Amino acid sequence: MSAYLVTNVSILGGEPTDLLLRDGVVAAIGSGVGFETGASAPSSTTDGEVIDGTGLVALPGLVDLHTHLREPGREDAETVESGTRAAALGGFTAVHAMANTEPVADTAGVVEQVWRLGREAGYCDVYPIGAVTVGLAGEQLAELGAMADSAARVRVFSDDGKCVSDAVLMRRALEYVKAFDGVIAQHAQEPRLTEGAQMNEGELSGRLGLTGWPAVAEEAIIARDCLLAAHVGSRLHVCHVSTAGSVEIVRDAKRKGWNVTAEACPHHLLLTDDLAETYDPIYKVNPPLRSRADTEALRAGLADGTIDIVATDHAPHPHEDKDCEWAAAAFGMLGLETALSIVQETMVDPGLLDWAGVAERMSYAPARIGRVADHGQPIEVGAPANVVLYDPSVRRVVDAASSASLSRNTPYAGRELPGRVVATFLRGKATVLDGRLT
Amino acid sequence: MKRHLLSAADLTRDDAELVLRTAEELRSLADRPIKKLPALRGRTVVNLFFEDSTRTRISFEAAAKRLSADVINFSAKGSSLSKGESLKDTALTLEAMGADAVVVRHGASGAPHRLAHSGWVRSSVVNAGDGTHEHPTQALLDAFTMWRHLGALDGRRVAIVGDVLHSRVARSNALLLQTLGAEVTLVAPPTLLPVGIDTWGVETSYDLDAVLPKADVVMMLRVQRERMNASFFPTAREYSRRYGLDGKRMRMLQDHTIVMHPGPMVRGMEITADVADSDRSVIVEQVTNGVAVRMAVLYLLLSGAEGVTGTDESENDA
Ligand SMILES: [Zn+2]
Numbered sequence: 001m002s003a004y005l006v007t008n009v010s011i012l013g014g015e016p017t018d019l020l021l022r023d024g025v026v027a028a029i030g031s032g033v034g035f036e037t038g039a040s041a042p043s044s045t046t047d048g049e050v051i052d053g054t055g056l057v058a059l060p061g062l063v064d065l066h067t068h069l070r071e072p073g074r075e076d077a078e079t080v081e082s083g084t085r086a087a088a089l090g091g092f093t094a095v096h097a098m099a100n101t102e103p104v105a106d107t108a109g110v111v112e113q114v115w116r117l118g119r120e121a122g123y124c125d126v127y128p129i130g131a132v133t134v135g136l137a138g139e140q141l142a143e144l145g146a147m148a149d150s151a152a153r154v155r156v157f158s159d160d161g162k163c164v165s166d167a168v169l170m171r172r173a174l175e176y177v178k179a180f181d182g183v184i185a186q187h188a189q190e191p192r193l194t195e196g197a198q199m200n201e202g203e204l205s206g207r208l209g210l211t212g213w214p215a216v217a218e219e220a221i222i223a224r225d226c227l228l229a230a231h232v233g234s235r236l237h238v239c240h241v242s243t244a245g246s247v248e249i250v251r252d253a254k255r256k257g258w259n260v261t262a263e264a265c266p267h268h269l270l271l272t273d274d275l276a277e278t279y280d281p282i283y284k285v286n287p288p289l290r291s292r293a294d295t296e297a298l299r300a301g302l303a304d305g306t307i308d309i310v311a312t313d314h315a316p317h318p319h320e321d322k323d324c325e326w327a328a329a330a331f332g333m334l335g336l337e338t339a340l341s342i343v344q345e346t347m348v349d350p351g352l353l354d355w356a357g358v359a360e361r362m363s364y365a366p367a368r369i370g371r372v373a374d375h376g377q378p379i380e381v382g383a384p385a386n387v388v389l390y391d392p393s394v395r396r397v398v399d400a401a402s403s404a405s406l407s408r409n410t411p412y413a414g415r416e417l418p419g420r421v422v423a424t425f426l427r428g429k430a431t432v433l434d435g436r437l438t
Numbered sequence: 439m440k441r442h443l444l445s446a447a448d449l450t451r452d453d454a455e456l457v458l459r460t461a462e463e464l465r466s467l468a469d470r471p472i473k474k475l476p477a478l479r480g481r482t483v484v485n486l487f488f489e490d491s492t493r494t495r496i497s498f499e500a501a502a503k504r505l506s507a508d509v510i511n512f513s514a515k516g517s518s519l520s521k522g523e524s525l526k527d528t529a530l531t532l533e534a535m536g537a538d539a540v541v542v543r544h545g546a547s548g549a550p551h552r553l554a555h556s557g558w559v560r561s562s563v564v565n566a567g568d569g570t571h572e573h574p575t576q577a578l579l580d581a582f583t584m585w586r587h588l589g590a591l592d593g594r595r596v597a598i599v600g601d602v603l604h605s606r607v608a609r610s611n612a613l614l615l616q617t618l619g620a621e622v623t624l625v626a627p628p629t630l631l632p633v634g635i636d637t638w639g640v641e642t643s644y645d646l647d648a649v650l651p652k653a654d655v656v657m658m659l660r661v662q663r664e665r666m667n668a669s670f671f672p673t674a675r676e677y678s679r680r681y682g683l684d685g686k687r688m689r690m691l692q693d694h695t696i697v698m699h700p701g702p703m704v705r706g707m708e709i710t711a712d713v714a715d716s717d718r719s720v721i722v723e724q725v726t727n728g729v730a731v732r733m734a735v736l737y738l739l740l741s742g743a744e745g746v747t748g749t750d751e752s753e754n755d756a
Contacts, residue, residue: 198547201633202633202634203633203634203637204634205632205633205634206632206633206634206635206638207609207632207634207637207638208547208548208571209547209548209568209569209570209571209572209606209609210547210548210569210570210571211570212632212633214633278551278555279547279548279551279552279555280552280555280556323526323556324525324526324552325525325544325546325548325549325552326546326547326548326552327545327546327547327548327569328525328546
C-alpha cells in the first residue's frame with residue numbers, strides 16, 4: 001500500500017506541519033516526520049510519495065448528506081461512478097445518495113445495489129438514503145427497518161424531491177426510526193402552497209409571471225416537523241433550508257433542546273432569485289433561490305451553528321431538461337465540485353467560519369447526523385486517512401465542460417471562484433492528485 | 439427600438455410614442471381600397487403559436503401581409519409541441535427557414551425571452567403573449583386606443599379591473615401606461631393581485647365603486663370562472679357583484695370615460711352585455727387598432743426606419 005507524506009501543510013489552517021498517511025490511516029503528524037516514522041506493521045512501506053503541502057489546508061474528507069446520484073434509472077444524467085468521481089474532485093470521501101431514483105430506493109434490494117455500486121466505483125464511500133414512503137408516494141411507510149438492517153446500514157431516510165406532508169405519516173416515520181437510531185431528512189415543502197411553483201414568491205415572481213414558491217410553504221412544514229420531533233422524541237434533519245424564517249424556526253427549536261439538525265446548500269448561500277430574470281432554467285432549483293436577506297440569514301445561521309452542515313443537493317440533469325423554457329425545465333443544479341469553493345467565498349473569506357468550522361460543517365457534523373463511523377473524524381494519528389488538501393489561495397473560472405459529472409447543469413459556469421481541491425485521500429488512497437482523478 | 443419586443447418595459451417613452459405615431463399613419467390604410475404597403479416585401483414573418491389564440495394570430499397575420507411580408511403560420515397546438523425541447527427544435531427550424539421575425543405565443547412565461555436570448559435564432563422576436571408574464575402589443579394597442587380617444591395620456595387615470603395575478607395584459611399595460619405618463623389603478627380582490635405589487639408603481643384597490651368615478655379609462659380583464667375552484671373567489675356570482683362592470687356601475691363613469699376589454703370576454707362575468715355593447719365600449723375598435731399597432735411594431739423592428747408611409751415607394755404602390 002502506498003504512503004503519502006504531505007510536508008509543510010496547514011491542518012485546519014493551523015501551523016504548517018508534516019502529515020504522513022499510510023496503511024489507510026493518519027500514521028504521523030509533526031515537523032520532520034518521514035516515511036520510516038512509526039513503521040512497525042509488516043505491511044508498512046518505508047517509502048512513498050512526497051507532496052509539497054506549502055500553502056495548502058488539510059481538511060478531513062468532506063461528507064455530503066444530500067447527493068443525487070441518479071442510478072438506478074437515470075444513468076443518462078449521472079451514475080454512481082460519475083457522481084462519486086465528481087465528489088472526489090470536490091474533496092468528498094463520503095456521500096449520501098438520495099432515494100429518488102427509478103426504481104425508488106425504498107427496499108433493502110435497491111439500497112444494497114447503490115451501496116455495492118459505490119464500493120465498486122471506489123472514488124468515495126456511498127451511503128444510500130432510504131425512502132420514507134413507498135415510491136415516495138407519501139401514503140405508506142417503506143420498509144425502513146429492512147433498509148436499516150441491510151448491508152447498506154441505512155440511517156438516513158428521506159422522500160427528498162417530495163415532502164412527507166401528511167402529518168400522521170411524518171409522526172410515525174419519526175417514531176419508527178428511533179428503533180435503529182435513524183433520522184428523517186425532510187424536504188420541507190407544503191405541497192398545496194406550491195402547486196406549479198417555479199421560483200421564490202416575491203416581487204420578481206409577480207413581475208416575471210412565474211408561479212411563486214412562498215417561504216411560508218417551507219417554514220410551515222419545518223415548524224410542524226420540529227414540534228412533531230419534540231413530541232415523539234426523535235431526530236429530525238431539515239434538508240436545504242432556504243429562508244431566513246426557516247433559520248429562525250430551527251434556531252428556536254435548538255434553543256428548546258429539540259433534536260433538530262439542518263443543512264444549507266452552497267447555491268442558497270451564494271445565489272439569489274434575481275437570476276431568474278434571465279429566464280434561464282440553469283437557475284431553477286427546489287427550493288428556489290431566495291432573496292439577498294435570506295442568503296445572509298443562512299450564512300449567519302451556518303456561522304452560529306443553527307445550521308449544522310453544508311450539503312450539496314447535487315442534482316444532475318441532462319442537457320435537454322435545462323435547454324428549454326423555464327416552466328418546462330427540471331429543478332436542480334450540480335454542486336459537488338464547487339461546494340468547498342463556495343463555502344470559502346461565502347463563509348471563510350468574509351470571516352464567518354474558520355477552517356475548523358468548515359471541517360465541522362462539511363465533515364464531522366454530516367457524518368454524525370448520518371451515523372457514519374468511518375468518516376468525519378479529526379485528522380489525528382490513528383484516524384482513517386480521509387483527507388482533502390485544498391489550496392485556498394488560487395482562483396479559478398468554473399468550466400462546465402470539464403466536470404466529472406455526466407451532466408452540465410452548473411449555475412457557476414464562467415464564474416470565478418476561490419480555491420481548488422489539490423488532493424483527496426480515501427483511507428489513505430489518493431482519489432485525486434494534483435487536482436485530477438487518479 | 440431594441441431588436442426584440444419581449445416586454446413593455448423594453449420600450450422607452452420615445453419608442454412607445456413612435457409606435458403610436460406610426461400606427462396612426464398606418465391606420466389610415468384601413469380606409470383605403472387597397473390596404474397593402476410594400477414595406478416588408480421579401481421579409482419573412484413567422485407566427486409561432488404554441489397556444490391557441492385565433493384573434494391574436496389573425497391580427498399579426500393581417501399586419502404582416504399588409505406590409506407585404508411573407509407569412510408562415512406555425513401552430514403548435516396540442517401535445518407533441520407543448521413540451522420544452524420542442525421550442526428549441528422549432529426555433530432551429532425557423533432559423534433554417536430564414537425567418538426575419540418570429541411572433542411567438544407560448545403558455546410558459548419567458549418563452550419568447552428564451553427564444554431571443556439562447557442563441558437559437560437570429561431573428562427579431564415579438565412576444566405575442568407568454569404565460570402570465572406579458573403581452574406587449576396588446577398594451578400598445580390599448581394605449582393607442584386610449585390615445586385616439588383621450589389624446590396624451592399624461593395624468594389620465596386608467597383602472598384595470600380583474601384577474602391581475604394571471605394577466606399578461608395587466609402586466610404589460612401597467613408598464614407601458616406608466617411609461618406614457620398615465621396613472622394606473624389595478625382593481626381586484628386581494629387574492630388576484632400578485633405578491634410584490636406594491637413595487638409596480640401603480641395604485642391598487644379592492645373597491646371598484648371607489649375607483650370608477652375618477653377613471654378616464656376602465657379596462658376589464660377576463661376572469662375565468664374556474665378560478666373559483668382554486669378559491670380565488672367564492673363564486674362567479676359574488677365576483678360579478680363585487681368586481682363586474684354592469685349598467686349601474688357604468689352610470690358612475692364620467693361622460694368621456696371609455697370601457698375596454700382585451701377579449702375574449704366572459705359576458706355576464708366581468709362585464710355585462712349592455713356595457714360591452716354600449717357607446718362607451720371601444721372593444722371592437724381595439725381589434726382594428728391591433729392590426730395597425732402590430733404593423734407598426736413589425737415595421738419598426740424589421741426596417742429600423744421611421745415614417746412608414748412617407749417612404750418613397752409606399753403610397754404610389756397602391
Ligand atoms: Zn429536496
